[in-house]
Amino acid sequence: MIRDVAAVTWKEWRELTAAEGWESGLLGLVLFVGLLGLFLPYQVGRSWLSAPWVMLFWIWIPIFLMTTVTADTFAGERERGTLGSLLATRLPDRAILAGKIAAAVTYVWGATLLSVPLSLIAINFKAPGPLAYYTTGQLGTVAALALLSSIFGAALGVLGSLRSPTVRHAQQTFSLGVLVAFVFPVFGIQMLPAASKTGLIQALVFGEAGRVALVLAAVFIVLDVLLVTAAMVTAVTAVRSRSNVAA
Amino acid sequence: MTQYAIQTEELTREYSTLRALDRLSLEIPAGSIFGFLGSNGAGKTTTIHLLLGLLRPTAGRAAVLGHDVATEIDEVRRRTGALLDKAGLYARLGVQDNLEFYGRIWHMPRRERRARSEELLRQFGLWDRRKEPAGRLSFGMKRKLAVARALFHRPDLVFLDEPTAGLDPVSAESLRRSLVDLVAQEGVTVFLTTHNVPEAGKVCDQIGIIRSGQLLASGSPEELRASAGSNRIVVRGSGFTEEAFTLLALRPEVERAETRGGTLHVWLVPGSSAAPIISLLAGCGVLMEEVVRETTFEDAFLSVLGAEDHEPQTARVARGRFGAVRADEAFALSVPEREGSELSAGVA
Ligand SMILES: Nc1ncnc2c1ncn2[C@@H]1O[C@H](COP(=O)(O)OP(=O)(O)O)[C@@H](O)[C@H]1O
Ligand SMILES: [Mg+2]
Numbered sequence: 001m002i003r004d005v006a007a008v009t010w011k012e013w014r015e016l017t018a019a020e021g022w023e024s025g026l027l028g029l030v031l032f033v034g035l036l037g038l039f040l041p042y043q044v045g046r047s048w049l050s051a052p053w054v055m056l057f058w059i060w061i062p063i064f065l066m067t068t069v070t071a072d073t074f075a076g077e078r079e080r081g082t083l084g085s086l087l088a089t090r091l092p093d094r095a096i097l098a099g100k101i102a103a104a105v106t107y108v109w110g111a112t113l114l115s116v117p118l119s120l121i122a123i124n125f126k127a128p129g130p131l132a133y134y135t136t137g138q139l140g141t142v143a144a145l146a147l148l149s150s151i152f153g154a155a156l157g158v159l160g161s162l163r164s165p166t167v168r169h170a171q172q173t174f175s176l177g178v179l180v181a182f183v184f185p186v187f188g189i190q191m192l193p194a195a196s197k198t199g200l201i202q203a204l205v206f207g208e209a210g211r212v213a214l215v216l217a218a219v220f221i222v223l224d225v226l227l228v229t230a231a232m233v234t235a236v237t238a239v240r241s242r243s244n245v246a247a
Numbered sequence: 248m249t250q251y252a253i254q255t256e257e258l259t260r261e262y263s264t265l266r267a268l269d270r271l272s273l274e275i276p277a278g279s280i281f282g283f284l285g286s287n288g289a290g291k292t293t294t295i296h297l298l299l300g301l302l303r304p305t306a307g308r309a310a311v312l313g314h315d316v317a318t319e320i321d322e323v324r325r326r327t328g329a330l331l332d333k334a335g336l337y338a339r340l341g342v343q344d345n346l347e348f349y350g351r352i353w354h355m356p357r358r359e360r361r362a363r364s365e366e367l368l369r370q371f372g373l374w375d376r377r378k379e380p381a382g383r384l385s386f387g388m389k390r391k392l393a394v395a396r397a398l399f400h401r402p403d404l405v406f407l408d409e410p411t412a413g414l415d416p417v418s419a420e421s422l423r424r425s426l427v428d429l430v431a432q433e434g435v436t437v438f439l440t441t442h443n444v445p446e447a448g449k450v451c452d453q454i455g456i457i458r459s460g461q462l463l464a465s466g467s468p469e470e471l472r473a474s475a476g477s478n479r480i481v482v483r484g485s486g487f488t489e490e491a492f493t494l495l496a497l498r499p500e501v502e503r504a505e506t507r508g509g510t511l512h513v514w515l516v517p518g519s520s521a522a523p524i525i526s527l528l529a530g531c532g533v534l535m536e537e538v539v540r541e542t543t544f545e546d547a548f549l550s551v552l553g554a555e556d557h558e559p560q561t562a563r564v565a566r567g568r569f570g571a572v573r574a575d576e577a578f579a580l581s582v583p584e585r586e587g588s589e590l591s592a593g594v595a
Pocket of ligand 1: 262286288294
């Protein structure tokens with residue numbers, strides 16, 4: 001099974017970085033790393049390293065790159081006529097799904113990690129003085145949160161692409177989803193009673209970063225487990241029902 | 248049961264109102280090249296999809312390499328290779344990487360993958376282009392690469408859905424030759440579909456003729472030829488006048504007659520004698536240099552189909568806003584792939 005997943009992941013990576021069509025992929029990657037690694041930390045300055053609300057960036061920005069990467073996974077294969085042949089191979093459904101999720105996670109998470117050293121350069125450039133750097137704990141937190149949110153985005157994106165007839169359709173659905181996911185919390189916060197609203201904002205602005213990170217991580221672990229289980233279970237039921245040939 | 252590479256019993260598949268495959272019962276011995284011959288829409292692709300578990304049968308059973316496709320499809324897919332109607336190459340991946348991926352899928356060790364891809368790419372004349380993206384190959388080269396990919400992991404049985412469709416005659420012949428050589432070397436059983444009659448007669452040792460989902464005849468090309476009876480006279484000579492044709496048309500045993508580049512072909516009702524026809528031709532001034540009585544595989548095919556309706560069956564072709572749409576295009580979205588599998592659901 002591990003080798004099956006690895007085979008699919010290998011293929012996905014090859015396609016993501018293929019010379020043909022790499023221009024658009026590279027552009028997306030450069031924009032992403034430029035935003036998360038240079039522009040935002042430069043704007044925010046030294047508090048980029050310590051403010052709890054910055055963690056929302058590390059979680060949120062990778063989702064944008066994720067939508068472009070995952071939209072293609074199944075819808076692209078369907079559109080280009082390669083899905084049938086892939087399904088005729090010995091690969092189990094679960095391995096195909098898991099391999100595509102794994103490829104999206106490693107690609108986006110890798111790009112996020114690439115932004116970490118860049119952000120240090122941006123911060124030190126903006127605010128000269130004593131060298132600004134991440135502690136091991138902060139680094140671990142950023143890496144862990146980015147990984148958890150990448151798994152979330154990848155599982156959701158791959159399942160969405162699975163249900164879309166075309167890449168375009170998948171992209172439109174994802175844009176809508178991202179918009180709703182953005183607008184909803186913003187309005188949600190407005191709706192909250194005044195006391196909880198200030199409490200939440202205080203926690204995000206002045207709170208203890210470690211505690212905020214723990215809460216965020218807990219939320220994402222639950223979401224990840226639910227989504228990945230959902231993905232694998234759909235595939236398993238499918239495999240089982242495949243053998244009950246209609247008489 | 249295992250001596251047959253493929254065995255089906257009353258295999259049937261219906262799409263809403265259309266019966267695409269109608270009680271197909273077949274036994275294909277291991278080691279043969281089986282040709283499934285039929286016009287567009289006859290049910291060839293449907294059969295392959297059923298045998299690979301990409302579609303579920305409405306009724307009937309099938310076993311591939313001794314494994315029931317309903318219960319042991321993983322085992323079937325492990326031991327077979329396939330070139331489906333959509334070749335399904337990864338256009339952005341390199342030529343060699345397309346093979347490499349399949350080698351990984353079948354857990355071939357790295358060294359074997361290397362050796363095998365060099366062997367096949369050389370055989371199909373693609374070695375010099377191994378680094379190029381597959382999307383840049385010509386149509387014929389893509390077809391060859393897809394055949395190489397289907398054979399890459401040395402399957403016991405390979406399905407080839409119209410491997411030469413759309414190729415020019417030279418490329419088609421070169422692909423056929425490579426294929427026949429490989430099959431001889433590796434002893435793989437081949438299930439290929441084609442609508443090209445001479446191709447089936449040349450390449451296959453067993454043939455099934457299918458029309459509108461029904462198997463009309465099966466056997467070796469020789470058997471099919473023999474069962475059609477020797478019913479054609481070929482006359483080389485000159486002086487094939489209007490009058491000669493008119494007189495031929497009046498004879499009850501003559502089915503049809505036509506000239507083809509200096510030769511006259513006369514098809515007779517099976518079992519009738521040629522002598523009266525020859526004397527009739529002599530009587531109206533035809534100069535005969537050579538008279539041969541023969542049956543080609545093509546004749547056999549037409550006699551099985553019934554000469555009057557060997558035209559392609561245009562089965563319920565969907566019509567789009569801009570006129571006729573090819574059946575495959577209209578169904579591109581709804582073609583079930585691994586029916587019942589989540590990976591192909593949610594689109595219809
Ligand atoms: N998904 C589908 N829905 C409805 N009809 C289909 C579908 N796929 C194929 N058919 C019909 O089934 C018949 C057999 O098709 P097919 O097996 O593709 O023929 P062939 O491969 O011999 O050209 C055709 O009439 C075709 O139009
Ligand atoms: Mg077909």
